[in-house]
Amino acid sequence: MKIETAIFEMSAGLASQFPPSTLPEIVFSGRSNVGKSSLINKLINRKSLARTSSVPGKTATINFYRIDTMRLIDLPGYGYAKVPQGEKQRWADLIQGYFEADRDIRLVVQLVDMRHPPTAQDFQMIDFMTYNQIPFVIALAKADKLKPNEREQRLKAICTELHEFIGVKVIAFSIKSGEGVEELRNILDSVVQTD
DSSP, rough: OOOOEEEEEEEEESSSOOOOSOOOOOEEETTSSSSSSHHHHHHHHOOOSSOOOOTTTOOOEEEEEETTTTTEEOOOOOOOOOOOOHHHHHHHHHHHHHHHOOEEEEEEEEEEESHHHHHHHHHHHHHHHHHHTOOOOEETTTTTSHHHHHHHHHHHHHHHTTTTTTTTTTEETTTTTEEEEEHHHHHHHHHHTTT
């Protein structure tokens, strides 16, 4: 994945604000503060193109980033309890509006915190993509925060936790060490080059 240009294109707080779907789109989904924006920055070798925050619930819009041959889509995180119910509903409607629009979605990178079992909302998102036949991979975030024996135990547990999703690609990754990043870049390249 050779990147010559990478720009922040826009934020959309309403479905009516989405830019036209003129490029293949890679979507990043996951709970609040799981590392979606950090992963985007790591994939494109930029420190702060995608805005990150240590405070969950900060991404309240769908953010669009354009790189050479594709568009990267950073969805608002779900599952943050301190966001008012009305705002949570707006996010849900916004995300649903995105997936229901006629867009060239090539892949969803579903981030799950490797240290914990997938949440009910993680499973809801995975079920949604499975039901709607949206291609996705599961990226296990924060892999570097586990000791080797804890990591091995979690990998075994994840196979059990995700047993009904046979054939789904699962990739452990770390922003800190770069583990899994090249593999994800190769996957993104392959789904974009299917034209």
